[in-house]
Amino acid sequence: MCGIVGLYLKNPALESQLGTLFEPMLLAMTDRGPDSAGFAIYGDEVRDGWIKLTLQSAGDFDWKALMGALEGRLGCSLEWFQNASAAVLKTNAGEAEVRAALVELAPGVRVMSVGQSIEILKGMGLPAEISERFSLAKMKGSHIIGHTRMATESAVTMEGSHPFSTGQDLCLVHNGSLSNHFRLRQELRRHGIEFETDNDTEVAAGYLTWRLREGDSLKQALDHSLQDLDGFFTFAIGTRDGFAVIRDPIACKPAILAETDDYVAMASEYQALASLPGIEQARVWEPEPATLYIWERPRAA
Amino acid sequence: MKTIDLSVATTRDLNQALHAPAEALAAREWLVTHPGGKHNLAVGVNEALSITIDGHAGYYCAGMNQKADITVLGNVGVGVAENMMSGSVRVRGSASQAAGATAHGGLLVIEGDAGARCGISMKGVDIVVGGNIGHMSCFMGQAGRLVVCGDAGDALGDSLYETRIYVRGTVKSLGSDCIEKEMRPEHLAELAELLDQAGFDADPASFRRYGSARQLYNFKVDNASAY
Numbered sequence: 161m162c163g164i165v166g167l168y169l170k171n172p173a174l175e176s177q178l179g180t181l182f183e184p185m186l187l188a189m190t191d192r193g194p195d196s197a198g199f200a201i202y203g204d205e206v207r208d209g210w211i212k213l214t215l216q217s218a219g220d221f222d223w224k225a226l227m228g229a230l231e232g233r234l235g236c237s238l239e240w241f242q243n244a245s246a247a248v249l250k251t252n253a254g255e256a257e258v259r260a261a262l263v264e265l266a267p268g269v270r271v272m273s274v275g276q277s278i279e280i281l282k283g284m285g286l287p288a289e290i291s292e293r294f295s296l297a298k299m300k301g302s303h304i305i306g307h308t309r310m311a312t313e314s315a316v317t318m319e320g321s322h323p324f325s326t327g328q329d330l331c332l333v334h335n336g337s338l339s340n341h342f343r344l345r346q347e348l349r350r351h352g353i354e355f356e357t358d359n360d361t362e363v364a365a366g367y368l369t370w371r372l373r374e375g376d377s378l379k380q381a382l383d384h385s386l387q388d389l390d391g392f393f394t395f396a397i398g399t400r401d402g403f404a405v406i407r408d409p410i411a412c413k414p415a416i417l418a419e420t421d422d423y424v425a426m427a428s429e430y431q432a433l434a435s436l437p438g439i440e441q442a443r444v445w446e447p448e449p450a451t452l453y454i455w456e457r458p459r460a461a
Numbered sequence: 462m463k464t465i466d467l468s469v470a471t472t473r474d475l476n477q478a479l480h481a482p483a484e485a486l487a488a489r490e491w492l493v494t495h496p497g498g499k500h501n502l503a504v505g506v507n508e509a510l511s512i513t514i515d516g517h518a519g520y521y522c523a524g525m526n527q528k529a530d531i532t533v534l535g536n537v538g539v540g541v542a543e544n545m546m547s548g549s550v551r552v553r554g555s556a557s558q559a560a561g562a563t564a565h566g567g568l569l570v571i572e573g574d575a576g577a578r579c580g581i582s583m584k585g586v587d588i589v590v591g592g593n594i595g596h597m598s599c600f601m602g603q604a605g606r607l608v609v610c611g612d613a614g615d616a617l618g619d620s621l622y623e624t625r626i627y628v629r630g631t632v633k634s635l636g637s638d639c640i641e642k643e644m645r646p647e648h649l650a651e652l653a654e655l656l657d658q659a660g661f662d663a664d665p666a667s668f669r670r671y672g673s674a675r676q677l678y679n680f681k682v683d684n685a686s687a688y
Contacts, residue, residue, distance in 0.1 A: 411596075430498035430536065448595075
């Protein structure tokens with residue numbers, strides 16, 4: 161099993177309520193995934209030339225000391241704040257430099273996401289615990305996707321929970337299981353993709369990272385995934401400007417979409433949408449198999 | 462009429478009330494409010510009750526129904542009226558996949574669209590869909606009738622036994638052993654009756670009939686190498 165939820169705001173006036181609107185959606189999917197939970201929220205964009213990294217560490221960690229050491233090592237400008245077991249770091253240094261410095265200075269720290277807008281926060285436990293830990297209800301932003309996990313393919317760990325990063329400002333959540341992930345992982349390693357877990361979704365994320373690196377558009381990468389991923393899946397993909405949904409051609413795994421003038425929402429089950437304002441009047445439908453649905457707000461030139 | 466408000470009562474409260482022995486039933490007419498997409502609403506009903514669900518329902522709504530007439534004023538999730546034995550279920554909105562799966566009898570009407578695997582392994586139920594149906598519908602259908610006023614998706618009627626399928630729109634593709642068949646007067650008559658029961662105003666002559674070619678019934682020794 162597993163539950164997926166996503167909320168994309170068409171009406172910017174609702175951005176201050178994104179966390180409040182989204183929290184009951186995530187919690188409604190507790191029965192589908194009580195092992196672990198996570199979400200990727202988009203908003204609070206950094207200025208041009210800067211990037212934002214979400215970091216996680218097990219147990220108590222001295223983030224202040226790490227940030228001081230990073231600043232000294234990289235000679236960069238740096239801002240940061242802590243959110244429970246995670247820290248969000250904003251800097252004008254490059255991604256590769258920051259990652260290299262982190263490996264050296266704090267090998268136990270995991271990079272959850274990198275981009276200008278994205279923050280990925282996730283962990284083991286009931287969705288309600290994760291939501292409370294990271295104060296989800298107070299968060300603001302333009303869009304968010306989340307996941308509640310009932311593990312079937314690999315261990316229950318923070319690293320094995322969703323969303324998985326697939327590149328700058330991109331992430332993936334998955335309901336289903338892949339049957340060719342072992343072979344595909346070996347192939348992707350030959351292309352230089354690194355993996356931290358035995359998780360099948362991490363392979364799907366690595367696959368998309370590789371296709372995008374090869375020059376595919378998001379649509380092309382997802383079309384290729386329909387050919388190369390064997391198994392069943394409903395994916396929700398977060399992008400800097402919106403989100404996308406795709407199901408495998410057999411479409412065993414559920415998905416439902418709802419659209420109003422104010423938002424587009426997706427969930428594994430309708431009950432996760434029932435708390436949204438105006439849902440009674442929303443257009444509600446089930447996405448077709450092997451069909452890409454994508455919503456992105458136009459970016460001012 | 463008895464009203465159960467699911468914003469305060471639980472699914473179990475509802476189903477237990479509907480399962481009371483006939484002489485102890487609180488009412489013959491029931492209204493269920495604030496369903497909120499909850500699963501397993503009005504399952505296993507065994508009496509000729511009239512039940513209205515005022516909103517969207519989740520999975521397996523009206524499953525295993527016997528005798529009751531159940532109306533959903535919204536959409537339903539996976540497996541509406543699965544294994545229904547008798548009575549009727551009407552969905553005013555659309556249904557997710559596996560609508561009417563394995564159902565033995567009764568009438569299932571979906572006024573909107575039905576998703577994939579509609580009528581999978583149906584065993585005698587009649588299903589009438591006002592809109593379209595998804596892929597792999599009527600897979601291994603054994604008995605009963607499936608009527609589709611819109612279009613059908615891929616692999617309609619794959620590995621079909623004796624279900625009769627009527628489709629007004631286009632069929633994206635037929636599954637193994639499913640073929641188009643001649644529409645004879647008795648088929649037009651039964652289709653007219655089904656459309657009438659479902660309350661759809663459609664001309665039976667505008668439908669095509671599909672059924673089993675009966676080539677997969679028995680093992681053929683020529684196919685031994687495929688195993």
